Amino acid sequence: MNIQEYADRDMLAIDVANVLAGELESALLHHDIASLVVPGGTTPGPMFDVLCAADLEWDRVRVLPTDERCVPGDHERSNERLIRERLLTNRAAVAQYFPLYVPGKDPEDVLPEIESLITPIRPLSVLVLGMGEDMHTASLFPGMDGLEAALDSHARPLAVARTEVQPEARITLTAPVLDGALSKHLIIFGSAKRDALERAMSLPPEEAPIAAVLSGMTVHWAE
Template sequence: MTAKLPAAIELLRFTDRQHCAEAVAAHVAAALALDIADHGSASLAVSGGSTPAPMFKTLSRLDLGWDKVAVTLADERWVSPDHADSNQAKVQQLLLQNDAAAANYIPLWNNHSDGAADAAALAQTEQALQQLPEKLSCVILGMGNDGHTASLFPCSSELASLWDAESAAAWCQPTTAPHQRITLTPQRLFASKERILHLNGLDKLETLMKALAGTDVSEMPIRAFLNQPITVFWAP
């Protein structure tokens, strides 16, 4: 399966998922270490789902001065951390362990207004995100087969307003997936020195090629990120 890649995209293919995960972890660790060396601190936004799990485990064991690293999520289901669908729970269980336990974790979810997804809760998340630098060291994205990334869903009525949103985070309610979502906005995700797209499976490669074949970001939001520099790590 081939397609002409835009100059800004680097596609790295691996024969198996573990080697791919290890390569992503090494790449991210190098980016964080560079910012720590240059600026004394680094920052990382990660995605949930099953794909990053082995990468999280590998990254958590890499010694790079984690006490100088701030970690947040690219998006989150608006459920408490003890919920089975919480991205925060997976990050805490898999990434914020071993050496990475020293990192400063900045959650998107909060229990303001008793956990309701309202303006006050969003404002509290925005305030928490102010701890991050103007430009994140690295953002790790995933992609659904509908072309969504973070919680930028093509089925969401909020999507059109998110492209020009000046806030760091926003609500997004998909109709094809459960739970109210909170997501870093495209502007906040693009305010990063490096972006990575981590994919597993032939279906994801097919989705990537479909996304590259078109231009409508409302149909497949991942297209917005494929128009900018990004490194894609893929394994079957």
């Protein structure tokens, strides 16, 4: 794991976007397509604003979220909404988006359909993750039902996450899919998350799910 520190969040957004663009360009030199997997939430937004203007063959890039709430794509809590509004615009508007949630269907019922799209693009080319102060990443939460199965090295690509603290079910990529990405980046802000990351380094993944994917990770941090 390598930690990169930045003077401020704006500089982080610019630098990380440039790094990701370079990695995607390199992936496209060697493969017909490249995959970019990104989180929702407010943290990656400024980075998306820069990355979407990168001069890439975006029509050869497949974009998918690390996880998704089971809400319509235009819902204010939808990761898809943020990704479409701030990443899949400008030059990146021609990239193909792979949603994890199909409205009107139980999440368990659509997993095989979505997994059939993910399997051909494994290993993932470029992965960006976020992390909560509880050390969750994607929708792998400490103490959630099914966490052990989602962390297992032979886990299916997707899992359904249900927790008492979340108002809706979520669909998440599992640990082996995330950890197997060719390039892995974690973006965190503030001292509380930096402290949480340091705690996670000495905890098992069952207590700190982010620990399952830290090997070879580049961490980007700003206060």
